[in-house]
Amino acid sequence: MQKIVTDDLDALLDSLPPHISEPLSEFGNRGELMEVVMDLGRQPEARYLNNEAVLSSKEVTIEDIEFVVRRISAFGADNRAGIERTLHRISAIRNRKGRIVGLSCRVGRAVFGSIDLIADLIESGRSILLLGRPGVGKTTMLREVARVLADDLRKRVIIVDTSNEIGGDGDIPHPAIGRARRMQVPTPAMQHAVMIEAVENHMPKIIVIDEIGTELEAQAARTIAERGVQLVGTAHGNTLDNLMMNPTLSDLIGGIQTVTLSDEEARRRGTQKSILERKAPPTFNVVVEIKNWGRVAIQPDVAAMVDALLRGHFIPVEERWFENGAVKREKTLPYAGTETVPAPRPAGVNGSKKILPYGINRARLEEGIRKVGVPARIVNNLDEADMVMTSKSQYRRKSQLLRDAENAGIPVYVIRSDRVSQMEQGLANIYRLHEEPDSVAGALREAEDAIEEIRHSGKSVELSPQNAFVRRLQHQLALKYNLSTRSTGKAPRRRVRIFPTDAETG
Numbered sequence: 322m323q324k325i326v327t328d329d330l331d332a333l334l335d336s337l338p339p340h341i342s343e344p345l346s347e348f349g350n351r352g353e354l355m356e357v358v359m360d361l362g363r364q365p366e367a368r369y370l371n372n373e374a375v376l377s378s379k380e381v382t383i384e385d386i387e388f389v390v391r392r393i394s395a396f397g398a399d400n401r402a403g404i405e406r407t408l409h410r411i412s413a414i415r416n417r418k419g420r421i422v423g424l425s426c427r428v429g430r431a432v433f434g435s436i437d438l439i440a441d442l443i444e445s446g447r448s449i450l451l452l453g454r455p456g457v458g459k460t461t462m463l464r465e466v467a468r469v470l471a472d473d474l475r476k477r478v479i480i481v482d483t484s485n486e487i488g489g490d491g492d493i494p495h496p497a498i499g500r501a502r503r504m505q506v507p508t509p510a511m512q513h514a515v516m517i518e519a520v521e522n523h524m525p526k527i528i529v530i531d532e533i534g535t536e537l538e539a540q541a542a543r544t545i546a547e548r549g550v551q552l553v554g555t556a557h558g559n560t561l562d563n564l565m566m567n568p569t570l571s572d573l574i575g576g577i578q579t580v581t582l583s584d585e586e587a588r589r590r591g592t593q594k595s596i597l598e599r600k601a602p603p604t605f606n607v608v609v610e611i612k613n614w615g616r617v618a619i620q621p622d623v624a625a626m627v628d629a630l631l632r633g634h635f636i637p638v639e640e641r642w643f644e645n646g647a648v649k650r651e652k653t654l655p656y657a658g659t660e661t662v663p664a665p666r667p668a669g670v671n672g673s674k675k676i677l678p679y680g681i682n683r684a685r686l687e688e689g690i691r692k693v694g695v696p697a698r699i700v701n702n703l704d705e706a707d708m709v710m711t712s713k714s715q716y717r718r719k720s721q722l723l724r725d726a727e728n729a730g731i732p733v734y735v736i737r738s739d740r741v742s743q744m745e746q747g748l749a750n751i752y753r754l755h756e757e758p759d760s761v762a763g764a765l766r767e768a769e770d771a772i773e774e775i776r777h778s779g780k781s782v783e784l785s786p787q788n789a790f791v792r793r794l795q796h797q798l799a800l801k802y803n804l805s806t807r808s809t810g811k812a813p814r815r816r817v818r819i820f821p822t823d824a825e826t827g
Contacts, residue, residue, distance in 0.1 A: 327497070329407040330354070336392040336404060336411075337426070338385045341365045346375045352589055357426040359385060360414070386421055392666040394490050398508040399483070403490025408464075410486055410496065415754050429486065431497030432458075438617050438641045442607055443469060448552040450573060450623075453611035454558055457557045460486050460531055462611065467529045469501035470665045479504060479525040479647070484513045487531055496761065501529070513537040520545050520653045530554035543604045552605060561608050561620060565627065566790040574608070574623050576600035579765065579794045581801055595798055597631045599624065614643040673697060674751070677706035680715030681739045685774040690745035697748065708732045710747060712739050723826045725762060737763065761791055768795040771819050772802050779821050783809075795819075 332349055334342040345354065345367060361383065365376045393411050396402045400413045408429025424554045425666040434456070442449055451459045456601065464487050470479040482488045485794055488503035489495030502523070508514045512530075516538065517790060519528055528545055531540075533556040546552055556573060556771040558564045563658045564574050571577050578600045593677045603623040610618040619639045620626045629636045637652040673696040678686045683699060690697050700706050709726045716723065716735045728734050734751060736743040746763065764787050771782035792808055799806045805820040 324640070325435075328352075328428055329404075329409070330428065332404050332734075333357075333426060333428060336389055336579060338388045340379055341375045341385070342748060344374075350375065353762075354428050356428060358424070359389070359573050360423040361386065365487045368455075373782065377723075386424060387427070389424055390421065392808045398510075399482070402486045403485050406489060406495060408486070408495055410484065421662065428819045429489070431495065432463060433497070435462055438615075438643070439466075439609055439619070442619070442621075443553070444474065444611070445607075446551055446605040448546055448604065449607045449609060450552075450605035450793070451553075451555045451609050451611060452561070452563070453555075453717045454559050457611045458614050459611055461552065463487060463529060463555055464497050465533055465788035467501040470529075470827060472499035472502035477524065477526045478502065478529060479523055479527075480529045481506065481516050481519055481531075483509055483531060492775060513541040515819045516541040516545060519714050520548055520550055526551060527654060527754050532557065533570065533573065536572075537571050539604070543572060543624070546588055546604045560610055561623070561626060562630070566629065568790055568793050571790075572601070573604045574599075574627050575603040575628075577790075577794075579797050579801075580731045581798070584755065588691065593766055595769050597761060597765075597794070599627050599631065599809065603627070609643045612640075616640065651693050675700045675705055676706045677701070677703060679709050679711040679720075681710060681712050681736070681744070685739065685741045686710065686744050689813065691739070693745050693748045697750050703731065704732060704770060708734055709752075710734045710744070712743075713737055728737045761794070763792060763799060768817070768819070770800050772799060772804060775819060775821055776802075779817055781820040784816050786814045788812075788816075793819050 327626055328351075334345060337345075341357065341359070345351070345357070348367070353369060353415060355368045357367060357376070358366045359381045362380050364378065365381055365385075367374045367376050376396060389411065393402045393404050400415065402411045402413070402564050403409055410427045412425045412427070414423030414425075417424050435758060436443060439449070440790075442801055451462060467480055467487065468479050470476045480487050480498060480501055480503045482503050485505065488498050494501075494503045502525075504519055504523075506512050513535070516528065516530060518539040519525060528550065530542065531554065531777060533539060533554055535541060542552060542554065556564065556570055557641050558567060558570065561574065563662055564570050565577060576599065576698055577597055580595060580598045581598055582594050584594070604693060606625075608620040608623055610620070612618060617640070619641065621639070626638075629779055640651050641648050676686070677700050686699060703709070705724060706726075709723065709731060711723065713735055718734065723733055734747055736747040758791075763786070767784055772783060774782055787795065792815065796806045796808075799817075799819045803822050805822060807818050807820070808815055809818055810816055
């Protein structure tokens with residue numbers, strides 16, 4: 322793979338006050354510059370890929386900020402501006418009166434040849450969702466995807482460009498998007514409307530969208546996909562798990578709903594009565610999690626992956642990375658507490674595992690292994706372990722041993738508490754003996770038990786604290802039994818209280 326990078330960096334430097342831009346020219350490592358930060362009353366900083374540097378001993382003044390503002394385009398409703406015919410983005414921080422008191426000047430780069438890792442997926446015609454943490458290169462890859470589809474594959478491509486990050490600032494798009502057409506969005510709140518307008522007015526074969534972040538945008542994406550248009554986009558979230566737990570965006574991967582089974586069906590499946598299921602076909606067929614600039618994890622069948630995760634199963638994903646100019650591939654397995662671990666050998670997940678208990682009772686874990694009847698043995702040090710089992714409270718402390726385990730690629734399985742029942746549930750999930758993952762299924766079991774108690778006692782019951790996604794499922798479950806609910810407390814202690822139908826909920 323040969324990458325060609327263009328960054329128009331001189332245009333950005335010309336927009337900065339001399340006492341800030343001159344040190345940047347002297348430092349030399351321009352290719353790793355990510356952004357320049359200017360906050361009123363503080364020293365200006367340059368942020369690089371792996372470090373930061375102070376650019377001037379002088380504090381940033383209002384005159385410095387105004388110097389930049391005069392040389393860039395007008396700020397939009399999202400407090401973002403740019404420099405015409407470049408990919409740079411300048412974001413403003415304002416005080417209560419609306420005056421700009423800080424600027425983040427982010428370097429925009431076009432990287433030609435950056436999609437070799439996923440070229441086969443782009444050519445397949447399937448809709449692709451790119452995920453990853455901020456700054457990992459999602460927009461850069463999206464821009465190159467648009468160019469390749471438009472120029473190399475001669476497709477009709479339209480970019481819905483909310484903040485001009487993909488096609489650059491100004492009326493004439495940056496050459497990095499090739500022949501792809503670009504529709505600008507007046508305000509972020511209008512992105513969903515422009516997405517639909519693009520399909521209805523301009524007959525694209527492919528629509529490229531950056532930063533799907535609202536329910537209306539998710540609905541618009543589904544509408545577009547149902548009309549047979551290929552979608553390539555990014556969304557707020559680092560992993561597929563993030564989207565599954567996000568009630569606003571979960572529709573992108575099919576949506577999640579609570580289903581109550583009959584007693585007979587629950588017995589047949591060997592599950593509790595309340596289970597989680599995917600609501601609809603996913604809007605995006607493929608998810609690409611961008612780990613860093615040269616490594617991705619690909620989930621080629623989102624529907625199958627979501628269904629498996631809801632049942633506590635794990636489907637291997639394909640990791641790809643560059644090594645000596647070539648694309649390397651390896652099957653990996655999503656796992657609790659870590660990003661990925663090596664995929665299992667042909668013996669499968671039922672092979673014997675060596676477990677290191679950390680911060681949990683060893684004797685209780687041994688009892689849990691005996692009760693569940695799985696092939697596992699306990700070891701005393703990390704070098705021997707296939708995995709580490711710890712409690713949620715221990716995991717939050719991020720001790721050195723847990724950090725060492727994750728750095729070494731040893732999976733860390735987190736259970737809710739140091740109880741035999743929790744260890745049994747954890748072992749069952751690891752060995753795929755149950756259909757639901759522990760955290761969500763346990764919360765639904767708790768809600769189901771509370772509903773049963775309320776129907777007998779007539780008194781309200783307060784559930785354990787949960788995140789917003791799980792609370793929503795608990796509310797839905799209670800509603801099916803015609804019971805009232807209310808969320809109380811503040812995160813992370815926010816929880817659901819369930820009331821009898823005739824109770825006063827306030």
